[in-house]
Amino acid sequence: MADVTLRDVARVSGCSVATVSRVLAGTRPVGAETARRVREAADALGYRPNQAARALRGRSTGTVGLVLPQITNPFYPALVRELTHALHADGRAVLLADCDDDPVAEAEYVADLLSRQVDALLVIPAHEERSRAAVAAAAARVPLVLMDRGCGPGVADSVAVDNTAGMALVLDHLAATGRRRVCFLGAAGTASAAAERRGAYAAGAGALDPGAPERVALGDFSVEWGRAAVDEVWPARPDALVCANDLIAIGALQRLQQLGVAVPGEVAVTGFDDIPMAALSAPGVTTVRQPVPELAAEAARLLALRLSGDNSGPQRSIRLAPALVIRESSTPSRLTPPRRAERNAAPVT
Amino acid sequence: MADVTLRDVARVSGCSVATVSRVLAGTRPVGAETARRVREAADALGYRPNQAARALRGRSTGTVGLVLPQITNPFYPALVRELTHALHADGRAVLLADCDDDPVAEAEYVADLLSRQVDALLVIPAHEERSRAAVAAAAARVPLVLMDRGCGPGVADSVAVDNTAGMALVLDHLAATGRRRVCFLGAAGTASAAAERRGAYAAGAGALDPGAPERVALGDFSVEWGRAAVDEVWPARPDALVCANDLIAIGALQRLQQLGVAVPGEVAVTGFDDIPMAALSAPGVTTVRQPVPELAAEAARLLALRLSGDNSGPQRSIRLAPALVIRESSTPSRLTPPRRAERNAAPVT
DNA sequence: GTGAAAGCGCTAACAG
DNA sequence: CTGTTAGCGCTTTCAC
Numbered sequence: 001m002a003d004v005t006l007r008d009v010a011r012v013s014g015c016s017v018a019t020v021s022r023v024l025a026g027t028r029p030v031g032a033e034t035a036r037r038v039r040e041a042a043d044a045l046g047y048r049p050n051q052a053a054r055a056l057r058g059r060s061t062g063t064v065g066l067v068l069p070q071i072t073n074p075f076y077p078a079l080v081r082e083l084t085h086a087l088h089a090d091g092r093a094v095l096l097a098d099c100d101d102d103p104v105a106e107a108e109y110v111a112d113l114l115s116r117q118v119d120a121l122l123v124i125p126a127h128e129e130r131s132r133a134a135v136a137a138a139a140a141r142v143p144l145v146l147m148d149r150g151c152g153p154g155v156a157d158s159v160a161v162d163n164t165a166g167m168a169l170v171l172d173h174l175a176a177t178g179r180r181r182v183c184f185l186g187a188a189g190t191a192s193a194a195a196e197r198r199g200a201y202a203a204g205a206g207a208l209d210p211g212a213p214e215r216v217a218l219g220d221f222s223v224e225w226g227r228a229a230v231d232e233v234w235p236a237r238p239d240a241l242v243c244a245n246d247l248i249a250i251g252a253l254q255r256l257q258q259l260g261v262a263v264p265g266e267v268a269v270t271g272f273d274d275i276p277m278a279a280l281s282a283p284g285v286t287t288v289r290q291p292v293p294e295l296a297a298e299a300a301r302l303l304a305l306r307l308s309g310d311n312s313g314p315q316r317s318i319r320l321a322p323a324l325v326i327r328e329s330s331t332p333s334r335l336t337p338p339r340r341a342e343r344n345a346a347p348v349t
Numbered sequence: 350m351a352d353v354t355l356r357d358v359a360r361v362s363g364c365s366v367a368t369v370s371r372v373l374a375g376t377r378p379v380g381a382e383t384a385r386r387v388r389e390a391a392d393a394l395g396y397r398p399n400q401a402a403r404a405l406r407g408r409s410t411g412t413v414g415l416v417l418p419q420i421t422n423p424f425y426p427a428l429v430r431e432l433t434h435a436l437h438a439d440g441r442a443v444l445l446a447d448c449d450d451d452p453v454a455e456a457e458y459v460a461d462l463l464s465r466q467v468d469a470l471l472v473i474p475a476h477e478e479r480s481r482a483a484v485a486a487a488a489a490r491v492p493l494v495l496m497d498r499g500c501g502p503g504v505a506d507s508v509a510v511d512n513t514a515g516m517a518l519v520l521d522h523l524a525a526t527g528r529r530r531v532c533f534l535g536a537a538g539t540a541s542a543a544a545e546r547r548g549a550y551a552a553g554a555g556a557l558d559p560g561a562p563e564r565v566a567l568g569d570f571s572v573e574w575g576r577a578a579v580d581e582v583w584p585a586r587p588d589a590l591v592c593a594n595d596l597i598a599i600g601a602l603q604r605l606q607q608l609g610v611a612v613p614g615e616v617a618v619t620g621f622d623d624i625p626m627a628a629l630s631a632p633g634v635t636t637v638r639q640p641v642p643e644l645a646a647e648a649a650r651l652l653a654l655r656l657s658g659d660n661s662g663p664q665r666s667i668r669l670a671p672a673l674v675i676r677e678s679s680t681p682s683r684l685t686p687p688r689r690a691e692r693n694a695a696p697v698t
Numbered sequence: 699g700t701g702a703a704a705g706c707g708c709t710a711a712c713a714g
Numbered sequence: 715c716t717g718t719t720a721g722c723g724c725t726t727t728c729a730c
Contacts, residue, residue, distance in 0.1 A: 005707055016717045021709060031715060048464040052404035053707035056722050061401060063465070066445075071426045071433075074625065081420045084447050088458075093465055096415075096445040098433050109437075115397040116412070116442055223629060250629055257631060276423065277626050280572060280599055282606060354723060365701045370725060377726095380699055402723035405706050 004045040013041035024049065055117055064303065065095045065113035067106060069126040074247070074275040075290070076124070079148070082296030083122060090304060092119070103127045107134035114141055120303045125151040128190040143306030145299050150192040154315065157306070159299045162319040163193060163272075166288035167200030169324040170242055170270050173286070175208050177330065179240035179268055182208055183215030185229040185252060186244040194221070197244045197272060205242075219248075226251020234259070239267055240330070246271035246278040249285045253329065268330040284327030291320050353394045362390035373398065404466055413652065414444045414462035416455060418475040423596070423624040424639070425473070428497070431645030432471060439653060441468070452476045456483035463490055469652045474500040477539040492655030494648050499541040503664065506655070508648045511668040512542060512621075515637035516549030518673040519591055519619050522635070524557050526679065528589040528617055531557055532564030534578040534601060535593040543570070546593045546621060554591075568597075575600020583608070588616055589679070595620035595627040598634045602678065617679040633676030640669050 010017045015034055022028045023038040024047075030038075041047075055061040064087055068076055084094045095118060097109035106126045111134075113121060120143040125131035131151045138144055139156040146158035174182055184201045187194035198216070205212035217232045219225030226248035233241070243249035249271030256263055263269055263283055271278055274289035298318050305313075359366045364383055371377045372387040373396075379387075390396075404410040413436055417425055433443045444467060446458035455475045460483075462470060469492040474480035480500045487493055488505040495507035523531055533550045536543035547565070554561035566581045568574030575597035582590070592598035598620030605612055612618055612632055620627055623638035647667050654662075 019716060029715070048460070050405070050707050051465040052401050052410060055401035056399070056405050057708045063444075071430045072625075077421045077426050080445075081447050084445060085449070088446070093461065094445050095412075096429075096433060096443050097437070098430050100434070111397070112442065116400040254629075254631065276421075277629060280603070280626060280630070282603060282631060368700060378699070399723050406724045
């Protein structure tokens with residue numbers, strides 16, 4: 001069963017290795033009868049082309065590298081799933097590297113993947129500035145698409161959700177449901193998700209209340225910060241907490257529950273991303289759902305485009321519109337009672 | 350910056366490709382002065398060995414395939430993280446394939462990975478029986494380690510948590526905290542996690558109450574089933590629900606809350622796995638924590654052992670003991686008030 | 699201690 | 715249409 005080569009198939013089918021190669025790759029026309037014999041022999045022997053040899057010869061491994069900051073970030077598993085499926089559908093295999101939020105490790109992984117002759121790279125940068133050099137260097141060698149986060153302007157093609165549009169959806173929903181004293185629990189730093197969501201809040205919240213744009217507390221994208229942030233902003237007695245992601249929102253809900261504050265009665269809470277936990281918490285978190293399958297498909301499309309030769313075209317930066325998912329954390333139950341159907345929406349095994 | 354080969358390094362350093370290869374691989378003694386010059390040239394040129402060529406020549410790609418059923422299963426991201434780190438530490442790269450719980454897709458991925466000359470495979474089988482043929486065939490070609498789930502006896506080395514010991518921890522804890530009318534919300538089927546946890550419950554629950562081993566409801570490992578299962582068993586008025594995993598436990602908590610049942614006052618709820626959500630739900634779920642880093646390390650060790658030649662040794666089946674994590678879902682708050690420290694334990698970004 | 703040369707399995711000219 | 719041949723970049727005898 002092991003290691004049957006082109007030569008073996010050639011011997012059994014009674015023709016040359018070149019012919020066998022042509023039949024199997026479909027590169028050039030081959031006599032019908034010969035082709036049949038070859039295919040038969042290949043099948044019988046259980047022939048599998050050696051991809052290493054093919055790669056060495058053809059300068060293409062059919063492999064792409066996927067580098068991400070933390071697979072345990074609850075937003076990424078779904079993205080990884082869709083990306084691997086999209087790439088496998090194109091016949092490519094995925095080399096995965098988790099750099100553990102460390103730009104230095106990230107640079108090493110990128111270099112290692114390049115030495116393994118990946119045809120292209122998909123990178124979710126660990127850091128807006130400190131990932132830049134390695135990413136730019138890699139982008140000079142192979143097609144590279146950035147996802148989810150940026151790392152400075154003009155580095156490579158990129159695909160991400162439209163954070164500004166997402167924030168606007170949230171603010172519109174809160175306005176429509178009568179909330180006025182909104183405040184923002186966000187993340188500091190220059191990462192695109194942090195900065196864009198923060199900026200969109202600042203730009204849009206004024207329409208609800210002149211004081212809102214200044215009611216902002218900044219930490220990081222964690223549950224712990226969500227808990228702590230509530231204590232910072234609660235003295236201002238807001239009627240809505242707009243959180244920069246779902247983890248912050250879940251932390252906020254926990255702290256509010258401890259304080260005995262009614263959600264959504266006294267205060268509404270919203271998140272961003274729609275991670276699985278957002279649907280499972282009690283109350284369910286109203287949030288902005290990223291179009292994960294479409295993000296993955298766009299990234300795969302860009303990669304395929306670059307791989308098929310169009311390497312000189314203009315850099316593409318694709319933003320996809322997210323959708324609002326309304327759950328109980330923002331909607332008085334007399335308006336929208338918790339329904340089974342809604343809670344079932346969680347894409348969890 | 351692109352494509353500098355051994356020959357380039359040889360030319361610049363003024364010696365033969367053979368010598369350069371020996372210096373860089375450290376295969377054989379080389380003159381100190383020559384070695385220095387070679388290393389200098391390699392550095393200056395930014396030489397990176399072409400792994401495809403190395404693979405073709407040396408019959409080793411330094412690559413292992415990781416095949417899993419569903420990366421979105423909340424237990425797997427942490428495992429993938431630890432596995433990739435452990436393998437990268439050994440200088441190996443990881444080809445990831447998510448087969449979406451489909452044994453047919455799984456077989457295709459395994460075949461594809463083999464044709465890409467992976468040195469070894471790490472497989473979490475999608476199905477106890479239907480994964481068997483493909484896994485056994487692959488195990489005949491390369492070292493293969495099964496993780497988390499089995500697929501019939503005697504197929505390959507395997508690493509998993511000791512489900513029986515975990516269930517015993519839960520039952521002991523419930524007994525110690527005075528619960529007697531326990532019942533089990535489990536999963537049907539022959540998958541090892543389902544069968545072993547079910548079996549351990551049946552074997553151990555009799556010590557609490559003669560009727561307990563029969564108070565069993567079987568579905569699947571989902572939140573939805575957890576909700577539905579409560580309605581099946583609640584008429585028996587249990588004082589503890591032992592769930593086969595955390596998702597079931599979370600579903601059960603949701604339904605109990607809807608019914609207005611006090612947890613842990615009227616009924617205790619326990620889970621298994623300790624996924625991130627278990628720490629974040631309210632109340633936090635008492636559960637059995639799988640020793641994920643150690644499981645990954647053992648798998649990597651087995652792989653390294655087989656790869657270093659010991660391919661004929663006896664098959665190894667490694668079981669690691671889990672630990673009980675006590676949270677509020679099983680402990681009256683007057684005994685163990687919800688503490689910040691405990692809730693912070695969640696390994697979430 | 700070092701170099702020359704033979705391939706690993708495959709594809710792509712180049713002949714026929 | 716098909717066969718012969720020359721490598722892809724590297725490791726590894728085998729000579730020196």
